[in-house]
Every structure is written in C-alpha cells, then in structure tokens.
Amino acid sequence: MTAPTLADLEALDAADPLATFREAFDLPPGVVYLDGNSLGALPRATAARLAEVVGRQWGSDLIRSWNTHGWIDAPQRVGDKIARLIGARTGEVVAADSTSVNLFKLLAGAASLRPGRSTLLTEPGNFPTDLYVTQGLERLLGDRLSIRVVAAEDLPGAIDEDVIAVSLTHVHYKSARRWPMAEITARAHAKGAVALWDLSHSAGALAVDLNGARADLAVGCGYKYLNGGPGAPAFLFVAERHQAEIRSPLTGWMGHADPFAFVDDYQPAAGIRRQLCGTPSILSLAALEVGVDLMLRADMAAVERKAGELSEAFIALVESRCAGLDLALASPRDAAARGAHVVFAHPQAYAIMQALIERGLIGDFRAPDLLRFGFTPLYTRYVDLFHAVETLRAVLAEVAYRDPRFRNRLSVT
Amino acid sequence: MTAPTLADLEALDAADPLATFREAFDLPPGVVYLDGNSLGALPRATAARLAEVVGRQWGSDLIRSWNTHGWIDAPQRVGDKIARLIGARTGEVVAADSTSVNLFKLLAGAASLRPGRSTLLTEPGNFPTDLYVTQGLERLLGDRLSIRVVAAEDLPGAIDEDVIAVSLTHVHYKSARRWPMAEITARAHAKGAVALWDLSHSAGALAVDLNGARADLAVGCGYKYLNGGPGAPAFLFVAERHQAEIRSPLTGWMGHADPFAFVDDYQPAAGIRRQLCGTPSILSLAALEVGVDLMLRADMAAVERKAGELSEAFIALVESRCAGLDLALASPRDAAARGAHVVFAHPQAYAIMQALIERGLIGDFRAPDLLRFGFTPLYTRYVDLFHAVETLRAVLAEVAYRDPRFRNRLSVT
Numbered sequence: 001m002t003a004p005t006l007a008d009l010e011a012l013d014a015a016d017p018l019a020t021f022r023e024a025f026d027l028p029p030g031v032v033y034l035d036g037n038s039l040g041a042l043p044r045a046t047a048a049r050l051a052e053v054v055g056r057q058w059g060s061d062l063i064r065s066w067n068t069h070g071w072i073d074a075p076q077r078v079g080d081k082i083a084r085l086i087g088a089r090t091g092e093v094v095a096a097d098s099t100s101v102n103l104f105k106l107l108a109g110a111a112s113l114r115p116g117r118s119t120l121l122t123e124p125g126n127f128p129t130d131l132y133v134t135q136g137l138e139r140l141l142g143d144r145l146s147i148r149v150v151a152a153e154d155l156p157g158a159i160d161e162d163v164i165a166v167s168l169t170h171v172h173y174k175s176a177r178r179w180p181m182a183e184i185t186a187r188a189h190a191k192g193a194v195a196l197w198d199l200s201h202s203a204g205a206l207a208v209d210l211n212g213a214r215a216d217l218a219v220g221c222g223y224k225y226l227n228g229g230p231g232a233p234a235f236l237f238v239a240e241r242h243q244a245e246i247r248s249p250l251t252g253w254m255g256h257a258d259p260f261a262f263v264d265d266y267q268p269a270a271g272i273r274r275q276l277c278g279t280p281s282i283l284s285l286a287a288l289e290v291g292v293d294l295m296l297r298a299d300m301a302a303v304e305r306k307a308g309e310l311s312e313a314f315i316a317l318v319e320s321r322c323a324g325l326d327l328a329l330a331s332p333r334d335a336a337a338r339g340a341h342v343v344f345a346h347p348q349a350y351a352i353m354q355a356l357i358e359r360g361l362i363g364d365f366r367a368p369d370l371l372r373f374g375f376t377p378l379y380t381r382y383v384d385l386f387h388a389v390e391t392l393r394a395v396l397a398e399v400a401y402r403d404p405r406f407r408n409r410l411s412v413t
Numbered sequence: 414m415t416a417p418t419l420a421d422l423e424a425l426d427a428a429d430p431l432a433t434f435r436e437a438f439d440l441p442p443g444v445v446y447l448d449g450n451s452l453g454a455l456p457r458a459t460a461a462r463l464a465e466v467v468g469r470q471w472g473s474d475l476i477r478s479w480n481t482h483g484w485i486d487a488p489q490r491v492g493d494k495i496a497r498l499i500g501a502r503t504g505e506v507v508a509a510d511s512t513s514v515n516l517f518k519l520l521a522g523a524a525s526l527r528p529g530r531s532t533l534l535t536e537p538g539n540f541p542t543d544l545y546v547t548q549g550l551e552r553l554l555g556d557r558l559s560i561r562v563v564a565a566e567d568l569p570g571a572i573d574e575d576v577i578a579v580s581l582t583h584v585h586y587k588s589a590r591r592w593p594m595a596e597i598t599a600r601a602h603a604k605g606a607v608a609l610w611d612l613s614h615s616a617g618a619l620a621v622d623l624n625g626a627r628a629d630l631a632v633g634c635g636y637k638y639l640n641g642g643p644g645a646p647a648f649l650f651v652a653e654r655h656q657a658e659i660r661s662p663l664t665g666w667m668g669h670a671d672p673f674a675f676v677d678d679y680q681p682a683a684g685i686r687r688q689l690c691g692t693p694s695i696l697s698l699a700a701l702e703v704g705v706d707l708m709l710r711a712d713m714a715a716v717e718r719k720a721g722e723l724s725e726a727f728i729a730l731v732e733s734r735c736a737g738l739d740l741a742l743a744s745p746r747d748a749a750a751r752g753a754h755v756v757f758a759h760p761q762a763y764a765i766m767q768a769l770i771e772r773g774l775i776g777d778f779r780a781p782d783l784l785r786f787g788f789t790p791l792y793t794r795y796v797d798l799f800h801a802v803e804t805l806r807a808v809l810a811e812v813a814y815r816d817p818r819f820r821n822r823l824s825v826t
Contacts, residue, residue, distance in 0.1 A: 028473045035476045042472035050463055050696070058642055059455035060441045063448045063775060071643055098691020100665030101514055108553060124677055129666035129691065132679040136664030140521060141553070149677070174675075223692065230471055230484055230695035251549030252513030253542035262587075262780055264537055264562070266545040278511020278542065279636065281697045282643035283463070362476060367675055 003320035004313050009382040012309070017302050021378040024294055025227075032388045034363045037201060037341045037374030040227030046290045053286040074285040075233075075254075075276055081292045082226070082235050085300060086199060086218070087209030092237050094272050095222065095288060096280060099200060099234040101250065102219040103133040105275055106236060108249040110165040110194050110217060111145060113242060119162045120147050121193070123155055127173045130198055134167065152177070156187050163193040165217070170208070171201035171339030174366050176311075176331045178202070178339050182213035189214065194242075200224060203235075205307050205340035205377070207300040210237055217242070225340070225376060226295060228288030236275055243271050252277030295378070303377045307340035310375035313382065314342055317389040325396040330370060341374040348399055355398070361391040416733035417726050422795040425722070430715050434791040437707055438640075445801045447776045450614060450754045450787030453640035459703045466699040487698040488646075488667075488689055494705045495639070495648050498713060499612060499631070500622030505650050507685050508635065508701060509693060512613060512647040514663070515632040516546040516580075518688055519649060521662040523578040523607050523630060524558060526655060530577045533560050534606070536568055540586045543611055547580065565590070569600050576606040578630070583621070584614035584752030587779050589724075589744045591615070591752050595626035602627065607655075613637060616648075618720050618753035618790070620713040623650055630655070638753070638789060639708060641701030649688055656684050665690030708791070716790045720753035723788035726795065727755055730802040738809040743783060754787040761812055768811070774804040
C-alpha cells in the first residue's frame with residue numbers, strides 16, 4: 001500500500017459508515033488515543049447510566065432492585081448481548097468475574113470434559129495471565145494435569161490424543177498475530193481435544209464467529225474494545241453442546257440450580273448459569289452494558305474492515321514518514337492475519353512511548369522494545385493516523401538526533 | 414429487658430454517639446430499612462466519587478490513570494483500610510473478586526499450608542456459598558481433600574490432626590449466632606489446623622479483632638455493612654505469618670511478582686499481593702472505598718455496642734407488642750452471642766415479609782420460615798424500631814385474622 005495523504009484520510013473519514021460512533025464517546029481534546037485495546041474510551045452514556053443505577057436502583061429501591069431492576073439476571077443479560085458480537089447464541093455467554101478467573105473455570109472445566117487426558121497446550125509468549133492461570137491449575141492438580149508450551153509454528157502439529165484443550169489467544173496481545181480460529185479448532189477436534197479461545201484482543205474489534213469456527217470455550221475482556229471501563233467484568237463462552245457436561249471448579253452460590261433455596265448441597269444450574277460464582281458486580285456490569293449496547297449498533301463486519309484499513313494505512317504512513325528511524329514492523333503485514341493493533345520494534349521503545357504520551361499520542365510500550373498502537377474502529381478517525389505518525393516522526397527524529405548511533409542516518413530523512 | 418417506650422427510644426437516639434452518621438446516607442423517605450446486612454445503603458458521597466472516577470479518571474486521563482490515580486494499588490489501598498475495621502494490619506488484606514472466589518483461594522491456600530492433611534471442617538447450614546465452594550474444591554482435588562460437616566455443638570470436639578482448616582462464618586447469616594472466634598481458633602491451633610473466618614455478617618457490624626483472636630485466614634463481603642454497593646468487591650485476609658508460604662490456586666497476572674514484565678513463568682508476589690488474580694474492578698472498588706472511608710470514621714466498639722442495643726431493644730419490643738402472634742425468636746437471646754441481626758420464625762414468614770415490604774419495612778425472608786431484620790448501626794435509629802414493630806404487629810394481626818388457626822388467639826391481643 002502507498003502511504004495515504006491527509007486528503008486521502010479525510011476522504012476515508014467522510015465515507016466511513018462508522019464515523020458517527022465517535023460522537024458517542026467522551027474523548028479528551030488534544031489527544032490521539034491509540035490505546036483502546038488496553039482501556040477502551042468512555043461512552044458518553046455511561047455516566048448517566050451509572051448515576052441511575054447508583055441513585056435510583058441502589059439508593060432508593062435498595063435490595064428490591066435485585067428483582068425489580070433485573071440485577072440478578074445482569075450476568076446473563078449482558079452475556080447474551082456480548083454473544084451477538086462474537087458469533088455465539090443466546091445462553092452461551094455470561095459476563096462475570098475477571099478474564100483470569102474465567103480462564104481457570106474453563107481450563108478446569110475442559111478437563112472435566114476430557115477425563116483421562118492430561119495436557120493443556122498453549123504457546124510461549126501467550127498473554128501472561130493465560131500462562132499463569134494454567135500453571136496455577138497444574139500446580140494445584142499435581143500429576144493429573146500438565147501444561148505443554150509449544151511455539152506457534154509447531155503447535156498445530158503438537159496436538160495429540162492426550163490434549164484436553166488447545167488454549168490460545170485469538171489475537172496476540174503483542175504482535176497482533178491472529179490465529180486461524182476455525183482451522184486450529186478443527187485440528188483440535190480431530191484429536192478429540194477442545195479449543196479454548198481468549199478473545200481479549202478480538203471481541204469488539206473483529207467479526208469473531210465462535211460457532212462458525214465450532215469453538216468449544218472462550219473467554220474475553222470487557223475493558224478493551226467493549227469499552228466497559230477499567231477492570232470491567234470479563235465474559236466466558238461455553239458452546240451449547242458442552243453445557244450439560246462441563247463443571248466449573250468455582251462453585252459459588254450464583255451457579256447453583258436454586259441459589260435462594262439456601263440448601264447445603266451444591267447442584268449446578270442448567271446451562272451457562274453454572275459458570276457463575278459469587279454475587280455479580282452490578283455497578284461494573286451496568287457500565288459494561290453501556291459499552292456493549294453501543295457496540296451492538298455497529299455492523300461487526302464493518303468494524304473488522306475498518307480495523308484492517310486503519311492499521312494498514314498506519315503501517316504505510318509509518319514506513320513512509322519514519323523511514324530510516326530504526327522502526328521495524330513486528331506485526332504480520334497481512335491484515336487478515338492481524339488483529340486491530342500494530343506493533344513496531346525500536347531499541348528505545350520505552351523512552352519513545354513516554355515522549356509520545358507527553359505529546360498527546362497515547363499508545364503502549366510492551367517489553368522489551370515494542371511500541372503498540374491500537375485502532376478501535378468506533379472512535380478512531382483515519383485523520384488521527386496522520387497526526388499520530390507526524391508526532392511519532394518528530395519524537396523519533398529527536399531520539400535519533402540525541403543518539404550518536406543514528407546521527408548519520410538522520411541526515412537523509 | 415423490658416420493652417422500651419417511644420420516649421426511651423428517642424432518648425437513646427439523642428444520646429447516640431453514632432447518630433450523625435445517618436446524614437451521610439441517602440435513604441429513601443417512608444422506609445425503615447432493616448436489610449443493610451443484605452445490601453448496605455448508599456452513602457451520599459458515592460455518586461460524586463463515581464462521577465469523578467468515570468468522568469475525569471477514565472474519560473479524560475484514560476490508561477494513564479492506572480498510575481496517576483492509583484488504580485493499580487486500589488485493591489491493597491482499600492484492603493489496608495478494611496484491615497483497620499477488622500483488627501488486621503497493613504498488608505494483611507486486599508479487596509478483590511467475590512467472597513466465593515476468595516474462599517476458593519484461601520481454602521486451597523490453607524491446604525498448601527498444611528500438606529499431608531486432607532480435611533476441611535465446617536458446619537451444616539453454613540452460608541451456602543461457603544459450603545458449595547468447599548464442595549467444588551473437594552470435587553476438583555479428588556481424594557486429596559474432603560469436606561467434613563459437623564453440627565455446631567459437636568464441631569469444636571471434631572477438630573483433629575487431619576484438619577487443614579476450620580472454616581466457619583463468624584456470624585451466622587440466618588440465626589446471627591456468633592462463634593467465639595478466639596476460642597475456636599485456639600482449638601484449631603491446638604490440633605495444628607488453621608482457622609478461616611467468613612466475616613460477611615460481622616465486618617462493619619462488630620468490633621472484629623482478627624489478630625487479637627490469632628485468626629489465620631478470613632474473607633468478607635463489601636456490599637453489606639461496608640456499604641460498597643451491589644456486588645461490591647469482597648476482601649480477604651492472610652495473617653502476616655502465613656504470607657510467605659501460602660499459595661493461591663488462582664495465579665492471575667495481578668498476583669505476579671512483576672506483572673508488567675510480561676514473562677512466561679508465574680512467580681508469586683511477596684506478601685498479600687499474591688492473592689490478587691485478574692485486573693481489579695476500578696469502578697466497584699471506588700464505590701467500596703467510599704463506604705469503607707465512612708465506616709473508618711466510626712469507633713468500632715461503639716458500632717458493636719449500638720448493634721447489640723438495637724437488636725436487644727427490637728427483641729423486647731417484638732416480644733411485648735407481638736405477643737401471641739406466633740413469632741418465635743430464632744436468634745441467640747444473649748447479645749454477646751449474636752451479630753447485628755435478629756431472626757424470628759413464623760409459619761407464614763414469606764407472606765409476612767412481602768406485606769412488610771409493601772408497607773415500607775424492609776427486611777429479609779430466609780427459607781423456610783424466618784423473618785430476618787438487620788440493624789446497621791450507622792444509619793438505623795432507635796426510633797425506627799418502634800415504627801418497625803408497629804408495622805410488624807399490624808401485619809401479623811391481619812395474617813392472624815385471616816387464618817382460622819389463630820382466630821381465638823387474636824382476640825386476646
């Protein structure tokens with residue numbers, strides 16, 4: 001792709017079917033926010049919604065709101081809405097707990113679906129919590145379960161008949177590399193294993209199709225592309241065909257068949273509700289629901305298309321405007337193999353990101369040397385890319401000017 | 414105790430050192446709220462605090478707020494504040510996840526402290542989630558661990574050298590019976606077991622003294638007496654002496670020694686932070702912190718004293734004004750053996766509670782036949798008891814009038 005001009009970008013914004021969504025967010029002036037993949041921006045409707053839930057529901061109606069305002073059903077109600085964003089059916093998703101806790105439920109749950117098997121297969125460099133939670137389960141279960149970590153290129157061939165679950169993040173949090181979900185799931189199924197997908201970096205950014213891919217289990221994050229607020233409840237998905245059989249290890253009262261009977265013996269609820277554990281966080285779910293409702297108004301195919309176009313245009317601009325400034329693309333070049341963010345490596349990435357943030361371009365540093373930029377299709381404009389890359393170029397030029405290693409190269413830009 | 418008159422109750426309010434706290438809550442008019450032990454009332458400061466966290470911290474400062482507004486430390490900061498309410502030290506408590514999830518962490522954690530032992534000891538009729546979570550852990554660990562459920566009167570004598578942990582709710586959610594924490598903990602220690610206390614019905618209501626009782630582990634609820642809002646984050650306590658050794662089975666990234674190093678291998682953080690799992694829920698923690706800050710301004714000895722006086726006066730009023738109406742006290746009569754709520758049994762308890770709620774007296778029904786009334790010392794006035802008991806009497810009289818079984822008795826009241 002040739003680098004777009006500012007006029008090109010303005011034309012893309014003018015033709016963007018998602019352009020009006022930006023108005024639904026409360027974005028600070030003077031900032032280009034390319035970090036919605038870490039913390040999504042604030043929907044304008046969230047503050048009023050929270051004020052209503054706090055003031056009227058909690059303050060005035062108090063305990064009665066569990067029934068009269070549907071608090072008790074919130075994890076399922078919000079889950080059903082998220083389901084529509086990720087190719088799942090009603091009754092296959094709940095919004096609850098954190099991604100980490102939900103991973104634990106589903107990894108142990110997967111083991112309950114595949115008795116006699118003992119391997120959880122994943123890749124090195126997966127998002128840390130995915131690895132850590134698996135390691136914690138392995139440690140807890142002693143010799144009954146072991147984690148096997150195989151590099152991405154060898155992983156498909158490493159699925160064997162001892163594998164309980166192939167547990168992968170759909171879009172890699174650093175590189176943005178996208179696993180072919182249907183293909184890997186089919187390879188897992190061919191060996192009798194289940195596929196567990198972490199959608200943290202794809203739900204709300206791509207047109208995820210869990211049932212189209214025959215995925216078995218999934219988890220994902222509420223505070224990134226779903227714009228649910230800092231530490232928003234996460235979600236989990238269990239395909240309908242597994243729901244009667246799978247058991248959660250976290251058998252709190254909200255997953256009981258009849259939680260308000262207050263009986264002594266645990267009896268799992270039917271369907272997805274057995275994946276609930278403790279009392280749901282109503283304020284957090286209310287904020288998350290606003291973000292999800294907003295996302296539901298968008299066509300997810302258009303969202304994925306724009307994510308691809310934004311990141312492609314960004315790469316082209318960076319490679320044209322910042323040539324010779326020591327940046328190296330560390331994401332797949334093919335948009336179809338990538339999520340909605342892009343990373344560039346630079347030996348001084350940490351200092352550069354600090355300088356970018358000071359100048360109002362907010363992205364993320366990821367150790368050891370990555371500059372990460374996320375392109376949230378609902379509120380990122382094409383023209384934002386132009387300003388972002390100009391800021392990046394200015395900072396890189398300054399870094400290069402100060403660094404004797406780059407002194408010569410700078411003279412050519 | 415003789416039943417107080419309205420004038421007596423007014424005098425008690427006039428002399429109440431906690432009386433001014435009621436102004437700090439936003440209570441609906443025309444309601445006597447005796448259910449703060451199920452969902453605490455809304456502090457007036459909460460709405461503004463949430464608006465600030467949402468609008469300025471999330472909306473304007475976005476991802477930077479993890480550092481600039483102390484989001485990343487919120488679980489420990491709020492935990493340290495809760496510690497001061499329950500006789501714990503700085504660094505012994507975190508606010509995170511749900512009570513159920515925290516129970517799972519600490520029950521499995523207790524097992525890691527007592528290798529070679531296999532029994533988790535509790536009582537029948539404990540709060541359901543406490544039983545269910547223990548059963549879930551037992552099921553997950555197969556023959557390595559078993560739950561033993563022994564009736565309260567036999568429980569102290571049932572602690573033996575196979576017991577990992579004695580796991581009890583300090584104040585029973587139905588009867589309000591209070592376990593003698595120091596005594597039971599000492600009996601556990603005498604057999605080499607640890608004591609795990611669920612403080613859901615005592616934190617914020619009684620002058621809990623975990624370290625005074627030499628308690629080992631504890632969990633508790635943020636949405637009852639701490640007034641943190643519906644489904645507020647819970648908390649957990651690990652005595653300093655166990656922190657280096659105990660392992661959480663839920664090894665999410667926030668419990669890692671260096672979460673932002675993004676390395677592949679889990680290494681538990683030092684101290685209480687290893688009990689964290691996923692990304693903390695910032696909005697919920699902000700609301701909880703308001704409730705905890707308010708509670709910190711009260712003297713906990715005065716809180717416990719008032720809780721006892723309120724419930725004692727309520728019992729006396731009920732037994733005087735509702736005599737012959739088929740109510741039977743189902744809580745301990747001695748305030749020192751009781752928490753801050755009281756239950757009365759009545760064969761038509763469900764219908765009666767519905768009628769009470771319609772008339773603005775909010776308590777709880779607990780199956781099969783209990784009317785539960787909670788006395789939150791920060792916002793319950795002594796005079797509220799008078800109006801509550803008059804409402805109760807009117808409803809009971811109506812029920813009795815409609816029920817041929819009680820026709821004769823009614824004529825005497």
